[in-house]
Amino acid sequence: xxxxxxxxxxxxxxxxxxxxxxAGIQPTRQRMAIAQVLLHAPVHLAADDVLLQARRHxxxxxxxxxxxxxxxxxxxxxxxxxxxxxxxTVYDSCTDAHxxxxxxxxxxxxxxxxxxxxxxxxxxINDDLELVGLDLIVRVRQRPAQNPRN
Numbered sequence: 175x176x177x178x179x180x181x182x183x184x185x186x187x188x189x190x191x192x193x194x195x196x197a198g199i200q201p202t203r204q205r206m207a208i209a210q211v212l213l214h215a216p217v218h219l220a221a222d223d224v225l226l227q228a229r230r231h232x233x234x235x236x237x238x239x240x241x242x243x244x245x246x247x248x249x250x251x252x253x254x255x256x257x258x259x260x261x262x263t264v265y266d267s268c269t270d271a272h273x274x275x276x277x278x279x280x281x282x283x284x285x286x287x288x289x290x291x292x293x294x295x296x297x298x299i300n301d302d303l304e305l306v307g308l309d310l311i312v313r314v315r316q317r318p319a320q321n322p323r324n
Contacts, residue, residue, distance in 0.1 A: 197250040207232035218283040273310035
């Protein structure tokens with residue numbers, strides 16, 4: 175099953191406002207500025223990147239507002255939070271199940287099409303638990319240059 179991203183052509187301010195309302199989020203000016211950055215097209219952005227881009231829509235937007243709004247968007251199902259390491263979380267606008275390749279040396283994150291993977295067997299879980307997700311992040315980096323022997 176291929177994951178679907180919203181496309182720029184069919185995303186309007188009104189449709190973003192409706193997505194927020196449908197998720198139970200009051201569309202304030204601040205939340206709309208953040209949503210316009212994240213929900214108009216497929217993106218993978220860290221919180222500081224969201225802040226910089228959202229300030230193009232609302233220059234007075236505070237860092238605290240962005241950092242408080244992102245977990246709300248995740249909780250309400252509008253974003254996925256991908257914890258890449260202890261210091262870096264990236265927010266993904268595509269919320270259905272899919273995997274990623276993370277380039278550790280550049281910080282770039284890209285989607286892996288679902289048809290390129292064979293999922294492993296999921297471990298047996300207790301009856302009182304339910305599986306809520308299966309995340310795979312393939313981590314890569316450039317190989318060190320090989321020094322030819324003289």
